[in-house]
Amino acid sequence: MTLQTNKRIVWLGIAWCLTSILIGLGAGKLTKDLGYQALHREVSDRLLASIHRVRGALNAYHYLPFLLTQNEDVVQLLLTDQDQVDDKQATKVSRYLEQTSLVAGASGLFIVDDSGHTVAYSNWRDQQALHPDEFAKLPVFQFAAQGEEGRFYDNQPNQQAFYYLSAPIYDRSDFIGAAIVRIDLQNLILDTPVDELYAISDDRSQIFIASPQEWLKQSIEDIAKVQSISLSNGAHVTLWSFNQQHYMSHQVRLDDLGWTFTSLVSARLDERYADLVAAITMAGLWIFGIILLFLRERHLKHLSQQETREALLLANESLEHKVEERTQALRNAQQELVQTSKMAALGRMSTAIVHELNQPLTAMRTYIAISKQLLSEPDMVRENLTILDDLTERMAIITSQLKTFAYKKPEQVQPVQLSTALNQSTTLLRARLLEENITLNCDELDDQHYVLGDNVRLEQVLVNLISNACDALSEQADKRIQITSQLRENRKIELRVDDNGPGLNDAQLEHLFEPFYTTKPMGSGLGLGLAIVAAIIRDLNGTIEASHSPLGGARFCILLPSAENAS
Known part of the structure; x- marks a missing residue:
């Protein structure tokens, strides 16, 4: 029967462990799913914030082409025949463009004539930066030539990515040229939070704005392994895997720019939390199973003990009597x-x-x-x-x-002066103190110390303690007993009785106040004196302890409530 029971417990334990593992894995999966849902909401908010920052940065330059078209020096330069252009006039316009570019933070400002030939530019001091006909065939100039606001993105391989804005320049109703603004996209967003991961790519999946910077000029496929998963709320999300971590990502393409915005949030903490939930769930179920097994065994043990007690009760009635x-x-x-x-x-x-x-x-x-x-x-x-x-x-x-x-013990306690109780106690012991040449020092006993108790029982305590001290000094040459008192912080009076006798060892201190325990030779005492003293002190709501005395012998320390209103 016992063997079958043990086998049953083993199989139940195995089944419980397997069930705990399955429940723990399910709890971890559910926690991870909820964590992914929260991350999806967070990464969506970050994506909107990223788009807002980029659009705000680009919109900050929209006024600039139109500002250039209103400059009279620019218009005058375009109206002058290029063969007759004075270098001072072109330099004047170029300096104006240079100053404006520094203030606006643009990468470059250009003035082109109606054929797309550059006649002035902000980087005029850098002779290598000038390509007179570089805008002639670009859409940014062609839009301006058609009288429209021009926007153009240029990201050539192994070159910087630029964004261009343009506006037409008219002399009355005649198109005479265009003002073009060049923006360095790598420096477009400078106030991005340090811990935020994002990327902006073109239709060729080439990244031209990113945090971190090492993603620039790379494609998304080169950076991470991308996988799509479905959540319990019906959402389909994308996870990027790189640096041995998962990142929740969210993408959207802006048709007006032709750019794809991607924001990412690390899923490491949520995945670790899900693993922790799974581990805690499994551990908790295992512990719960162990507790159930323990309770079962204790119940069976109690039943067995009860049966044993009943059997012993029937068999040992005469023995108990x-x-x-x-x-x-x-x-x-x-x-x-x-x-x-x-x-x-x-x-x-x-x-x-x-x-x-x-x-x-x-x-x-x-x-x-x-x-x-x-x-x-x-x-x-x-x-x-x-x-x-x-x-x-x-x-x-x-x-x-x-x-x-x-006297019998009084029903109520009253203020008792320690010095008076001591004087009455020593009167009874004066003959012994003189006969045995024992010095009793009470100089440090404060006359103003009153305790709540009754005089008779306190004298009985003092007589017993002083008598014990006299017994301990029987073999000493220099016999001294010192009695002191002190007011403690908890409004209690501490009374100490010290002697310079042989003292007490740790074993004696442990059993000193037990009835019938004595340190005296056989026949010299029954060991009830200190037990009675301890009972009296307890009746007076106090405590008594024995320890080693600084005089070399034993110390008995009594704490009794102070009678504050006593006079």
Whole structure:
């Protein structure tokens, strides 16, 4: 059954891959077709713009032949018999033509007589450029001789392509000559965008205006391989292939000029985008198939797991009952351990209190005995009573700590001054600090720092942390504990407790706040102190972290909300 299922999955996978390939190729073909349609519209717009530029450039010269016909010096030169023409008169007209050509940007301006013989021209300084009878048989002169406006295109092999305009010159109603303008077609359009490809060819398919310039004097067949394709919208378009790329082309022939305009737009980006769409479609379908296969396998796995769980549920009811009983026993044991830890802490605290109370009691007995001997000296008795009052006040402070230590957790937090909480905590530990010669530095604890909490639980935290620091300093010669506070940017008070003990390694830092984890020797602690401290800090909406101290030992850093409105 499993083998048949695997074969079925393999065949389904092969079919899915083939289907994905076909769909991807179809998506790519459709995308390419839509891209070609957009390119066809773009190349049509470029073709119209190209035609507009060429016609505008040619129309800029239409006035020029008629301008020349109105010049009196030109008319006078044509009315003078050519055998009697003065060189100064011809030179004067030629200079006028030269200046006019420079202003208009024409390639050449010519004045011919009624027989087509050139009598003045703008390029008169170049003696080799003069061909006196070159216009006699050209249509541009023949049109003028018939009284019409002449236009003529000339593109001889291995020569520049020129366009000519002409206008007849009359003396009253008699034709006496013609004004001819020659335009260099290669320099006709100078403001074409750099990235635009176009070509203008004649009826012999010879290109005489083009971008790029290397297409000039070539035929379209020599430049590219041309193919026609049909699009889904019914349009028939032409693609040019050269430089290993496809270009969308569009052509139109202007009958009045006899020129064929061709514009081209590169299809590379559209073809690449179509290939990308095809690849993404195939990849997406493959990924979708893999996801479906994964979901199917996970569903089957869940069904199998559910069947297994149901079987185990029926077979292990008695075992689960035993586990529950064992778990409850462990919970009870844990509660007993917690209670034992509390009692041990209370015992250590009671020992410190007894030691602290013993000193004032001894002093009180001494002063009372002295006072009995000095009943006859009231001043001395009064002084001893003052000292006894101070001692009883000190004992009251010590017992008040024991009383507040037993308070329950308050329902609401209130502003607590850190320095006050620390002073009350160190009172309980003063005897140990003195006995073990431990220096407690609190100079950098700001008296203006108030936190939101309750005094009793904060004192419990401080007593625990300072006691742990004292335990860590048992083997040190120079024993130092430093307590500092700082206001952080997030409106929280940071309280740091540092010692110069042996410190904590990374493994200890990772498990330090876990219940029953302790770094002390066996029998010295149950590992609940720091767990209780962490629980208290969480109840006060704060955090506690342990790290390496700059003093060389351990650092405990507590963040508690600041009581901004406390006074």
